[in-house]
Amino acid sequence: MCNISIKCQKCRSELASNDSSTIVDCHNKPIQDTLRITYSCNENVMENNWYLASTALPDWINTSIDEGNWQKGKLICPNCTLRVGSFDFISGIKCQCKQFVLPQIHLVKSKVDIYFR
Ligand SMILES: [Zn+2]
Numbered sequence: 280m281c282n283i284s285i286k287c288q289k290c291r292s293e294l295a296s297n298d299s300s301t302i303v304d305c306h307n308k309p310i311q312d313t314l315r316i317t318y319s320c321n322e323n324v325m326e327n328n329w330y331l332a333s334t335a336l337p338d339w340i341n342t343s344i345d346e347g348n349w350q351k352g353k354l355i356c357p358n359c360t361l362r363v364g365s366f367d368f369i370s371g372i373k374c375q376c377k378q379f380v381l382p383q384i385h386l387v388k389s390k391v392d393i394y395f396r
C-alpha cells in the first residue's frame with residue numbers, strides 16, 4: 280500500500296493523507312493504489328470527488344464538522360480558505376448505481392491534487 284497525499288490546489292498545503300484519514304471511493308472502499316484511482320460504480324461517469332471515511336479524519340476536518348454540528352457544511356482549506364469540499368450527514372445521497380449511500384465527506388477533485396508516493 281502506498282502513501283496517498285491530497286493537497287490544496289491553490290496553496291499546496293496537505294489536506295489529507297492516508298496517515299490521518301482513509302480515502303475511499305463512492306462505495307466506501309479504501310483507495311490504496313493507483314489501480315483503484317479510476318474505480319467508480321459506473322465506469323461511464325467520471326467521479327468528481329475524493330471521499331473520506333468519517334471514522335478517521337484530519338483535525339481541521341473534524342473541527343469543521345464539529346462547527347457544523349455533524350450536519351451539513353463546507354470544507355475550506357485551513358491555509359488559504361479555498362473551498363475544497365463539503366460534508367453532508369443529512370441527505371444520504373446515493374451513488375450512480377443506487378446501491379450505496381455516498382460517503383458523507385468529500386474533497387472536490389478539481390480543487391485538490393492527489394499524490395502517490
Ligand atoms: Zn489552500
Ligand SMILES: [Zn+2]
Pocket residue numbers: 305306320321374375376377378379
Ligand atoms: Zn455505486
